[in-house]
Amino acid sequence: MSATARWRAEAVPALNLLLFGLALWALDRLLHDYPLRDILAALRAIPFSLVLLAALVSGLGYLALIGYDWVAFRFLGLDLPLHRMLIPSFVSFAVSNNAPASMVTAGGVRYRMYRTLGLTATGAVTVAGFNVVTYALGLAGLAGLALLLDPTGAGAHTLALPGRALGVLLLVGVAAYLLVARAGRGAVRVLGRTFQLPGVRIALAQLAISVADWLLSSAPLFILLAGVTAVPYFSFLTAFLVAAFATLFLPIPGGVGVFEAVVLLLRPSSVPVPDTLAALLVYRVVYYLVPLAVAGGLLAARAVQRVRRSVHPLRELMHGASSLAPRVLAFTTFLAGTVLLITGAIPADDRRLAWLGRLLPLGVIEASHFLSSIVGAVLVLSAWGLERRSHVAYHLVRILYGLGILLTLLRSFDLRLAAGLAITLAVLIFAGREFPRPGPLTREPMGYRWVFAAGAVFLVEAWIGALLYRHVEFAGQVWWRFALSGQGPRALRAAVGASIVMLLFAVERLISGTVPRSRTP
Numbered sequence: 001m002s003a004t005a006r007w008r009a010e011a012v013p014a015l016n017l018l019l020f021g022l023a024l025w026a027l028d029r030l031l032h033d034y035p036l037r038d039i040l041a042a043l044r045a046i047p048f049s050l051v052l053l054a055a056l057v058s059g060l061g062y063l064a065l066i067g068y069d070w071v072a073f074r075f076l077g078l079d080l081p082l083h084r085m086l087i088p089s090f091v092s093f094a095v096s097n098n099a100p101a102s103m104v105t106a107g108g109v110r111y112r113m114y115r116t117l118g119l120t121a122t123g124a125v126t127v128a129g130f131n132v133v134t135y136a137l138g139l140a141g142l143a144g145l146a147l148l149l150d151p152t153g154a155g156a157h158t159l160a161l162p163g164r165a166l167g168v169l170l171l172v173g174v175a176a177y178l179l180v181a182r183a184g185r186g187a188v189r190v191l192g193r194t195f196q197l198p199g200v201r202i203a204l205a206q207l208a209i210s211v212a213d214w215l216l217s218s219a220p221l222f223i224l225l226a227g228v229t230a231v232p233y234f235s236f237l238t239a240f241l242v243a244a245f246a247t248l249f250l251p252i253p254g255g256v257g258v259f260e261a262v263v264l265l266l267r268p269s270s271v272p273v274p275d276t277l278a279a280l281l282v283y284r285v286v287y288y289l290v291p292l293a294v295a296g297g298l299l300a301a302r303a304v305q306r307v308r309r310s311v312h313p314l315r316e317l318m319h320g321a322s323s324l325a326p327r328v329l330a331f332t333t334f335l336a337g338t339v340l341l342i343t344g345a346i347p348a349d350d351r352r353l354a355w356l357g358r359l360l361p362l363g364v365i366e367a368s369h370f371l372s373s374i375v376g377a378v379l380v381l382s383a384w385g386l387e388r389r390s391h392v393a394y395h396l397v398r399i400l401y402g403l404g405i406l407l408t409l410l411r412s413f414d415l416r417l418a419a420g421l422a423i424t425l426a427v428l429i430f431a432g433r434e435f436p437r438p439g440p441l442t443r444e445p446m447g448y449r450w451v452f453a454a455g456a457v458f459l460v461e462a463w464i465g466a467l468l469y470r471h472v473e474f475a476g477q478v479w480w481r482f483a484l485s486g487q488g489p490r491a492l493r494a495a496v497g498a499s500i501v502m503l504l505f506a507v508e509r510l511i512s513g514t515v516p517r518s519r520t521p
Contacts (some may be wrong), residue, residue, distance in 0.1 A: 016453040020252060023261040024463040028088035029292060030264045034274050042278035050227040053218035056287040061216035064293060067094040067209035068134055072127040074205075075198050078119065087116050088297055094295035098254045098288050130456045133304050137174060138210020145171030146238045220287055221263075222292075224279035231271050234306070239266035252456065254288050297473055325434045326389050332424050333397055336384035338457050339417065340376025340404055343368065344369060344494040352413045360410065366493075368410035373494035375404045378503040380457055384450040385434065394428070394435035458502050 031039075066082075066089040073080055086293045113125070147167030166222035182204035198206070220238045225231050247255025258279045267276050356365055379400050385393025401421055 003296040004103075007087070016452050017459070017498075018108065020257065020452075020456055021459050023258040024459055026261040026265055026465060027257065027463050030261070030273055031277070031349055034276075034323060039277055040275045042272075042274035045228055045275075045331070046224060046278060046282055047227060049284065050224055051282055054223045054283065055290060056289065057216060057219045057223060058287045061213065061287070062090055062093060062215050064209060066090060066203075067212070068093075068131045070125065070204060071134065071209055073119075075130055075202055075459045076123055076126060078123065087355055091295040091298055094291040098292045121146055134206040134210045135175060136210075137207050138212075138214050140170040141174045141207060142211055143238065143241045143245075144168070144174065146234050146241065149234050150386065151231060155158055161274065163459065166173050176392040178241065186265070214244075217287065219256065221279060221283040224282050225271065225276065228273045228279070230273055232268055237270040239263050239268075242266055252452075256284075257460070278464050300387070325431045326387055329424075329431060330383045330387035333379055333386055334453065336401070336404065336421055337376040337379030337381075339420075339495075340372055341409070341457060341461045342464060343412070343414070343417065344373040344376065344498075345461050356410075356413055368407045369412075370493050370497050372404060372407035373498045374501055375407060377458075377498035379404070380454050381502070381505050386451075389435045389437045391435050394432065398428060401428065454502070458498060461498065 044484050066085060069085055069089040069092075070082060097232065119127070134327060145165040147170070148164055158260075165476060178200065181198055182200040197203075221240065222231070222236055224234065225236065243259045243266070244255075246262045247259050260277065263280060264273060264276055267273075354364070379397065382393050382397050382400065386397060401424065405418045405421045407427070408421065
């Protein structure tokens with residue numbers, strides 16, 4: 001690996017983590033004066049009818065997303081009927097909206113869904129690039145229009161250029177693209193590379209589809225906000241578009257945290273923070289999570305149908321499970337570690353704690369709480385080894401799951417979490433043959449997405465602790481306060497323990513000389 005590539009591999013995750021940390025810091029500052037009960041009250045104040053309407057408009061928004069593939073395939077010369085594009089396009093966009101590097105992820109999912117319909121690997125790359133242009137075209141056009149009509153709204157006055165000048169600049173860029181397409185030159189050369197250009201009809205279709213996408217994707221959030229408080233539309237639209245643009249730079253699934261921080265920061269001053277955050281949380285569910293669940297169901301149905309049509313359905317089923325097992329178990333292990341860390345930061349149920357206090361010494365409960373966060377941290381950092389089919393990581397994770405189950409019962413007697421860990425452990429044991437790679441992981445480079453994901457989890461844990469226990473003075477003897485009611489000090493000790501684990505792991509990576517890699521086999 002060259003020095004430049006090595007520096008990039010080390011610097012990019014660190015820079016992304018820094019930006020993500022800044023977004024969490026901005027959220028913390030914005031929410032500083034608002035207790036959790038205000039946000040919960042704002043959530044309860046959103047009428048269910050508005051939630052249903054937002055979900056309906058989100059469905060229309062995904063129809064607009066299908067237009068991205070429709071116009072891209074026309075550009076490629078692949079003339080597919082629209083009804084055959086509905087499910088593949090919906091699934092690819094529902095998955096990519098919730099994944100890091102969304103356009104890249106969409107390209108991979110799209111290729112798998114469309115290859116039986118004639119899409120080649122090269123064509124999938126072309127479609128992904130074309131969709132990026134379409135995406136940016138509508139973003140620039142709408143943002144330019146919003147800035148022209150409301151140049152000082154939503155904090156636009158803080159930009160380096162005046163709002164209207166920036167709006168004109170964006171609109172000029174859109175007009176230039178359309179004029180070049182109208183000239184019919186066919187291709188342009190930029191930085192030594194040749195790019196094919198669409199005709200003017202396809203370029204206009206790109207603009208129309210992208211504008212429709214942005215209007216429909218922002219509409220559910222506006223509906224949720226406008227239903228509980230007055231909000232100027234163009235000020236809202238500017239904040240939404242800037243937030244969407246900001247999420248392009250970080251490999252965070254769905255821009256979680258960053259999108260919310262930017263919208264809160266740029267919201268019109270007349271819109272209360274709790275109402276905005278409540279609307280953002282509901283929007284995250286109806287526009288991101290519900291379509292993802294539907295897409296998962298469609299993918300499962302497609303897999304079942306393929307297995308049923310196979311000559312050897314059992315063999316096909318076992319082959320599919322074998323190929324997916326390492327990645328699925330890596331994800332569930334990462335999720336299990338995250339849950340152990342997050343539950344270590346939030347208050348435990350007072351009734352269960354009181355019951356445990358009558359059965360166990362306080363020292364056992366405190367030690368279990370601290371050690372469960374350590375186990376969660378090591379699970380988060382070990383998950384990537386499962387994806388690499390490491391035999392060592394497999395045995396380590398098995399031990400960690402067993403410890404996690406025991407410590408979960410001792411610290412809070414959380415039967416649901418313990419049962420979830422036990423089920424995952426049983427599946428992991430059953431899939432043991434899928435982890436054959438021998439040798440230690442100390443010399444293996446950790447993928448950059450795993451580096452970022454692990455760092456982001458620790459930042460979120462620290463942020464949740466700061467948000468929930470900002471009233472606790474963490475100084476002096478409070479660090480060593482041991483009591484059933486000492487939720488804040490207990491969470492702080494757990495966070496410090498998890499952070500030490502992460503620091504030791506980072507030091508080991510530096511000493512071993514390994515660097516993140518963009519891909520993991």
